[in-house]
């Protein structure tokens with residue numbers, strides 16, 4: 468039995484959940500409290516989720532790609548990494564690169580979208596059980612939103628999305644990937660691998676970001692993802708996807724026009740690192756005092772992010 472410490476909506480967690488299911492390993496999920504993570508403090512490894520504890524071997528390990536490599540090496544049946552050494556290294560590099568770029572950028576833009584459109588979703592994600600679910604009630608979840616939103620904004624730097632050119636970096640990364648998948652069907656070689664699980668899972672938050680979900684050059688990529696979700700029995704929509712969709716249907720609009728991208732052609736982005744040993748992360752410490760700075764950043768993001776309203780039209784991949 469494998470214990471999976473998780474935040475159920477995390478795209479890195481979904482990547483590992485998918486790998487466990489694919490390998491048909493027995494596992495049980497343990498939801499952690501994101502603010503304290505006390506459930507996993509007893510393990511001597513980096514305190515991020517996903518984290519697995521393999522009861523059979525006693526091994527505890529965090530970081531989604533090393534977790535998948537551990538699972539494949541310990542339980543070789545239903546392999547997720549290619550057997551050929553060159554393809555194996557290629558898949559491994561894809562995984563580390565996507566963890567360090569797409570995963571981080573998609574997280575920033577997914578939360579940004581929730582803050583702009585339905586910030587009271589945050590307490591339903593982060594505090595479903597705190598004080599018996601008190602903060603998920605209608606008035607309190609509106610009051611909790613700025614506090615959670617300010618904390619997340621500083622922790623993941625949503626207020627710097629524009630300066631850090633997050634939209635541009637993602638666009639220049641994803642368009643060639645979409646072309647490659649149209650041609651080859653898989654990221655590495657001629658069969659499904661952990662690299663495909665990584666891409667399809669880490670792409671998930673972008674399904675609520677209209678700039679990407681409606682991007683003409685990315686439709687084949689989301690169709691590819693949707694097809695994999697269906698073939699592998701993954702959840703069609705996470706809670707935050709359902710909540711933002713309901714809100715958009717009620718309002719008839721969504722925040723979809725990234726004003727600064729309108730007329731300026733996307734300049735070449737700096738090249739990606741050639742060879743990675745480990746995945747990079749971008750979690751920044753937040754104290755009670757920096758929270759005070761987070762509130763103006765949150766309010767600016769919520770109301771003046773430079774991302775205008777457009778009419779709501781469901782993304783095409785939902786129909787396929």
Ligand SMILES: N[C@@H](CCC(=O)N[C@@H](CS)C(=O)NCC(=O)O)C(=O)O
Pocket residue numbers: 474477478479501514515516517529530531532566574622746747748750
């Ligand atoms: N590179 C890591 C990234 C994991 C990560 O950043 N997880 C986030 C949740 S999406 C986390 O643990 N956040 C805890 C925190 O912010 O304290 C992986 O692939 O597992």
